Amino acid sequence: MTTVSSALAPLHWHAPEPALRILDQRALPAETIWQHCTAAEPVMQAIRTLAVRGAPAIGIAAAYGIVLGVRSGTQFDADLAQMCAQFAATRPTAVNLFWAIERMRVAGARTAGQPRPERLAALEAQAQCIAADDAQCCADIGRHGAPLLPDRGGVLTHCNAGALATGGIGTALGVIRTAVAMGKQLHVWIDETRPLLQGARLTAYEMAADGIAATLMCDNMAGHALKLGRIQAAVVGADRIARNGDSANKIGTYTVAVLCAHHGIPFYIAAPTSTVDLQCPDGDHIPIEERGAEEVTDPQGVRFAASGTAVFNPAFDVAPAALIAGIITEEGVARPPFSADLAAMVDRARARLDRRG
Amino acid sequence: MTTVSSALAPLHWHAPEPALRILDQRALPAETIWQHCTAAEPVMQAIRTLAVRGAPAIGIAAAYGIVLGVRSGTQFDADLAQMCAQFAATRPTAVNLFWAIERMRVAGARTAGQPRPERLAALEAQAQCIAADDAQCCADIGRHGAPLLPDRGGVLTHCNAGALATGGIGTALGVIRTAVAMGKQLHVWIDETRPLLQGARLTAYEMAADGIAATLMCDNMAGHALKLGRIQAAVVGADRIARNGDSANKIGTYTVAVLCAHHGIPFYIAAPTSTVDLQCPDGDHIPIEERGAEEVTDPQGVRFAASGTAVFNPAFDVAPAALIAGIITEEGVARPPFSADLAAMVDRARARLDRRG
Numbered sequence: 001m002t003t004v005s006s007a008l009a010p011l012h013w014h015a016p017e018p019a020l021r022i023l024d025q026r027a028l029p030a031e032t033i034w035q036h037c038t039a040a041e042p043v044m045q046a047i048r049t050l051a052v053r054g055a056p057a058i059g060i061a062a063a064y065g066i067v068l069g070v071r072s073g074t075q076f077d078a079d080l081a082q083m084c085a086q087f088a089a090t091r092p093t094a095v096n097l098f099w100a101i102e103r104m105r106v107a108g109a110r111t112a113g114q115p116r117p118e119r120l121a122a123l124e125a126q127a128q129c130i131a132a133d134d135a136q137c138c139a140d141i142g143r144h145g146a147p148l149l150p151d152r153g154g155v156l157t158h159c160n161a162g163a164l165a166t167g168g169i170g171t172a173l174g175v176i177r178t179a180v181a182m183g184k185q186l187h188v189w190i191d192e193t194r195p196l197l198q199g200a201r202l203t204a205y206e207m208a209a210d211g212i213a214a215t216l217m218c219d220n221m222a223g224h225a226l227k228l229g230r231i232q233a234a235v236v237g238a239d240r241i242a243r244n245g246d247s248a249n250k251i252g253t254y255t256v257a258v259l260c261a262h263h264g265i266p267f268y269i270a271a272p273t274s275t276v277d278l279q280c281p282d283g284d285h286i287p288i289e290e291r292g293a294e295e296v297t298d299p300q301g302v303r304f305a306a307s308g309t310a311v312f313n314p315a316f317d318v319a320p321a322a323l324i325a326g327i328i329t330e331e332g333v334a335r336p337p338f339s340a341d342l343a344a345m346v347d348r349a350r351a352r353l354d355r356r357g
Numbered sequence: 358m359t360t361v362s363s364a365l366a367p368l369h370w371h372a373p374e375p376a377l378r379i380l381d382q383r384a385l386p387a388e389t390i391w392q393h394c395t396a397a398e399p400v401m402q403a404i405r406t407l408a409v410r411g412a413p414a415i416g417i418a419a420a421y422g423i424v425l426g427v428r429s430g431t432q433f434d435a436d437l438a439q440m441c442a443q444f445a446a447t448r449p450t451a452v453n454l455f456w457a458i459e460r461m462r463v464a465g466a467r468t469a470g471q472p473r474p475e476r477l478a479a480l481e482a483q484a485q486c487i488a489a490d491d492a493q494c495c496a497d498i499g500r501h502g503a504p505l506l507p508d509r510g511g512v513l514t515h516c517n518a519g520a521l522a523t524g525g526i527g528t529a530l531g532v533i534r535t536a537v538a539m540g541k542q543l544h545v546w547i548d549e550t551r552p553l554l555q556g557a558r559l560t561a562y563e564m565a566a567d568g569i570a571a572t573l574m575c576d577n578m579a580g581h582a583l584k585l586g587r588i589q590a591a592v593v594g595a596d597r598i599a600r601n602g603d604s605a606n607k608i609g610t611y612t613v614a615v616l617c618a619h620h621g622i623p624f625y626i627a628a629p630t631s632t633v634d635l636q637c638p639d640g641d642h643i644p645i646e647e648r649g650a651e652e653v654t655d656p657q658g659v660r661f662a663a664s665g666t667a668v669f670n671p672a673f674d675v676a677p678a679a680l681i682a683g684i685i686t687e688e689g690v691a692r693p694p695f696s697a698d699l700a701a702m703v704d705r706a707r708a709r710l711d712r713r714g
Contacts, residue, residue: 029662029663029664030660189669190666191577192551192653192661192662193577194549194551194575194576194577195575197661197662200653200654200661200662200663200666201661201662201663202663204662204663204666205663208663208664208665208666213667214666214667215666215667215668215669216653216654216662216666216667216668216669217653217668217669217670218551218552218576218608218609218653218670219551219575219576219577220548220550220551220576220577220608220609220612221608221609221669221670221671221674222612223609223611223612223615223674224608224611224612224671224674225669227611227674227675251575251577251578251581252575252577252578252580254580254581254584255577255579255580255581255612255616258580258615258616258619259612259615261619262615262618262619296549296557296573296574296575297557297573299659299661300659300660300661301659302656302657302658302659303387303657304549304554304557304558304656304657305386305549305554305557305558305561305573306385306386306557306558306559306561306562306565307386307565308565309547309557309561309565309571309572309573310570310571310572310573311572311573311574312546312572312573312574312578312582313574313575313578314578314581317578317580317581317584318584
């Protein structure tokens with residue numbers, strides 16, 4: 001099978017210093033600005049302000065940020081606990097963040113009693129492992145998901161679940177990249193994804209970078225494109241998947257799911273098992289981050305709205321399991337009803353990690 | 358019953374000069390700029406470039422533009438024919454434009470043989486009559502539609518079907534204004550309405566001007582707001598209503614209709630009978646204007662998207678009759694199946710105009 005790749009990566013770990021270099025995605029595609037973080041706080045700030053975004057990428061950034069934070073302190077266990085708590089408070093919805101933090105906590109605990117340099121090295125190795133695992137997850141998600149897409153036709157995606165959101169070729173875009181590499185003739189329909197335009201800025205950029213045919217549209221045009229028969233499938237990422245399959249993803253995903261159901265078009269979620277939260281029974285229990293009004297009223301610093309207007313700005317919504325045709329993970333494709341498949345996949349992924357130690 | 362009004366008006370006819378003053382809605386709400394048009398061409402340009410927009414307002418502007426064009430010529434009948442043809446070519450979807458042009462043509466034909474000053478006066482009187490009729494239509498639409506809204510709760514609207522789109526208090530917003538004047542406790546949920554942000558710029562401005570409680574959101578958030586139970590009804594305008602009730606309106610309206618159907622929320626169209634095109638059997642026969650990519654990629658002159666991206670930018674879509682609970686006109690509320698009600702309403706409106714002569 002062809003190796004599928006992307007030239008884009010949102011994070012670079014520079015071990016000698018050490019430092020985490022973060023591609024500031026708020027400036028893309030106009031400018032390529034790298035933030036050079038040698039301490040934990042700038043990494044937290046990058047997560048809070050969406051300089052780095054995308055559930056898997058946030059998890060990786062937090063892992064490296066914890067390394068930086070613990071290194072700069074003196075009390076390994078107390079510093080690690082504090083870092084884990086502080087990173088957990090940066091954003092509420094994406095569960096990969098908490099999953100990565102937990103892996104870092106366990107890696108630290110496992111080295112209890114060892115000399116500090118060994119403990120720091122183990123922590124750094126764990127962060128690198130989280131990043132490498134995510135790249136492999138993306139490749140596996142692509143491999144499992146690509147056969148679900150039609151041999152030719154339109155594929156709708158929302159937000160950016162691509163290389164810029166992960167440590168590899170992306171989740172939803174990994175599926176598309178893999179399908180195209182297999183020879184499928186796909187045309188990608190990109191929702192611009194207001195308010196922060198991750199579709200227009202990032203997904204359009206990724207598709208252009210890889211030479212994949214794509215058309216950008218405003219979010220409210222997808223329904224019309226579906227009605228015209230231009231779209232045969234939809235695939236998006238996820239920030240948290242509840243036990244029953246309800247999937248939180250970028251605001252607007254719920255509407256895409258409803259539109260696909262109305263048109264009898266399959267709607268897929270693509271995400272690593274680290275996105276699955278078995279503790280969470282259903283979508284009603286997923287906390288939905290609400291962000292500031294200015295993202296809606298003043299995008300890119302330009303006044304869009306009448307002043308004094310009250311604003312609703314939820315960053316995510318939930319596609320209910322009933323509207324999802326399949327959840328594509330690195331372990332395969334979970335089908336409705338999702339709970340049994342998802343639990344088995346999470347178990348398999350966990351067992352694999354445990355075997356590796 | 359309380360008189361319902363709005364302080365806002367998109368057009369002013371200044372008879373002594375004569376001139377049509379057009380409020381440039383592209384600059385709202387940041388700036389209030391009036392275009393002073395003493396000839397037909399600037400009025401056509403204002404329609405083409407959306408300085409004036411909204412189906413009824415376009416019809417009124419074209420009527421006054423025809424007056425200006427015929428006055429500046431020398432051959433009344435030939436000039437009138439040419440003006441009618443040129444205004445008909447400015448925008449393709451809103452049928453009120455063609456309806457107003459036809460009324461002007463008939464008014465001109467009816468004065469054949471009279472002296473030129475009388476003919477010009479009759480043409481001007483007809484344009485003023487079209488404007489006054491539209492104000493009355495809005496009031497009647499409000500009166501018929503207000504009882505359909507809940508006594509308290511959220512009402513979703515899309516784009517701007519308000520005072521700025523009409524010669525009166527608006528169609529969809531006329532219904533909301535009248536309901537609020539009746540004492541209903543409504544909260545208006547405003548879709549920002551990409552790409553041109555008529556919701557964020559114009560509807561939010563109108564609601565603030567009239568002190569009506571409102572919340573602005575991105576188009577892709579309405580689904581989530583519906584899921585949270587915050588919206589109990591939706592009402593929007595229309596640019597063309599086919600004989601079977603299929604209704605073309607601003608892009609995104611179709612998605613609103615699908616979402617309302619999914620949630621069992623009534624979705625209403627509010628428009629004068631001049632918007633009904635009985636020659637058009639259904640929505641598939643309504644021409645949908647596609648506009649330039651830069652509206653999507655560079656709103657307000659700010660780069661939003663990766664460069665070199667292909668863009669889909671339909672200005673309208675069609676809410677199918679099956680998803681519409683009622684079409685509110687100045688003659689009452691048409692109910693499904695709409696064809697009989699709509700035909701009867703158009704007949705009644707036409708008979709009223711004919712009686713007046």
